[in-house]
Amino acid sequence: MTKKIAIIGGGIIGSTAAYYLSQDSDAENIEVTMFDDGNGQATKAAAGIISPWLSKRRNKKWYNLAQDGATLLKQIAMDTNMPEDIYNQCGTIITRDNPDKLQELYDLALKRTSQTETIGDVIKLTPNEVKEYIPILDHSLPGVYVSGGARLDGAKYTNHLKNIAKKINLSIINDYAKLNDDGNILVNDKSYQFDKIILATGAWTKKVLESLPLTVDTRAQKGQLIELAINQVANSDQNMPVLMPEGESDFIPVGKSRLIIGASHEDDKGFDLSIDDDITDSLLNSAKSLVNNISVDNLIRVKTGTRGYTNDYGPFFGVVPGYKNILVGGGLGSSGLTTGPLVGKILANLSLNHNVSNLEEYRKPIVNYIKLNNN
Template sequence: MSTFTVIGGGIAGASIAYHLAKKGHAVTIYDRTDSGQATTASAGIICPWVSQRRNKKWYKLVQEGAKYYPRFIKELEATTEHSTGFQQNGAICLFKDERVQQLAYERISSKQEGSPEMRAVYKLTKEEVKQMHPHLTDAYPAVFVEGGGQINGKQLLAAFKEGIKQHGGNWIQQHIEPSKAEGTVIYTAGAWSGEFTSKPEVHHQRAELLHFQLQEEKVNTSTPVVMGLGPMYIVPTGENQFAIGTTHEDTKEFSITPSEENLQYLHGEAERYFPQTELNAQHIAVGLRPFTRDSLPFIGYVEENTFVVNGLGSTGLTAGPVIGREVADYLSGEETVLELSDYAYF
């Protein structure tokens, strides 16, 4: 078996370390717990089939990620006895009118043959949307995807940490210089990767997510996630609690101080989707999402002994677990499901 040092404890690093440790390799993961980590701030929606992105390599990655999730979560939770917050209550995808709804239904349902894990896909009238999600606006028709789900990033990382330890690996909360690491270095530092290597080139966005509570009678905790108009989405986070997001701001800074302007914007969006309900804003979560060329994750060697995974962007929680599985298989000399050379530009 081989020795690996993983630098960066977000979704990619944690998943790779877990899958390598499970194979019996000697694995140590270092994480300095920088504020603004994308994994813990993310809404965690698992529903890649509704995306309109046409990048086939990206879609193949997230499609395999969604397929892997139920089996992977069952195994991880059984091993660690940690809940990950994984739920599959479906996804309500809203559209501005029936014409756009029909086009979206045709586009989304056409993917079912290649992704049976989507389960049922059907159209909802405005009235049916209201029946399924009683406090949500009835202004828009929707397409419902039964296999849509969500994951809690913070809880998933905690389960990974326990799983790594149970399989003989080490999780150390401190900084380490890559030159002092043992064995093969796997560098998964997200937005902070430029501190060590310029390959691949990584930029990042500030993404803000508003958490709020409904001042109403108890809301069903099995509420589906909602894909709103444009980039807006809503996820249930607890009893009568939801999160809505997100804003996107290209930046070179690492500040995670919430913006008052974005707070007002997101609060306005929450009122738009819950027009008949009083809202109590709780807090804003700020994450720094890393992106690489063409918004396609980079997975591969940049030097003889340095393997980099970065640029997962807004789909990190969808792709992260399967990336861990595939990288562990690749570095163990085993056959992979994905062609990892598709994600290595060097």
């Protein structure tokens, strides 16, 4: 019997879930329908840094998810022959001004090499050595280099995986979908029924679930980044690392002629996707602090998107309380490109009733974020 599974949202979680549903041993008996209007999707506007190992976040479950998510993402890239313009293990550098803080960062990186091979090599760098790794820099602090770090083009990633899945069992409806009070999918007043529904709706999760008697802890945060044209570096064919400079916005060289700066974190803008000139100027100034002769003339484009956060910044995923046929993943915030692939894989397995034994290593109880209201 054919199993009908719906996915609402085609970002990092939804596209990865679709990919794994297409790779299941019984994929020919699984019919997957994705609903996605693409509006404001965080994945498409994300800066694209995959480097969780030097984070000092105290949420151990988050770190487990991020660490294993980075490993899974590298595996997906290998398994799907992902081109380097999508996933590029270029390495990452994090800088610190204070020597004690730099040593602390370096010691943390060395400690975490024992927990995962994906982190790669760890090297402490002087300011001049940082500039050797990233020749377009004119100014730098000392830093720590991690060879396993990567950059990911979120928009290309989602298209890559959806194109694989479409050849097997995925169809896509490019329209906005939500749930009605029966827990079925509603699109333009037309109702659809499925055996399982995967909600991968990011910041829109509360809105998608609003017809159901649930309290949902999500909030929207706007992110804006800029893309700049830069002068090519003479005699340099280096695959430059991503730079996470202390006190400045993330600095992401792409090839030898493009540079991405950002993204911002704007709690008060929510779902507003308009370009904020003040944020653009702030990001430009961040680039100017590192590279001479950067100006507005270098600006190629500005991108905006909306992330979903929870009050304690923790992710949530699993079965929606009171609705055993509805699965959800969200609250990933700015680490979505790192944690989203693993959440997508977990939700795909849960939708097929496959055993997922290590869920509690990665999450707090979902009732911390989605609660069934008492009548």
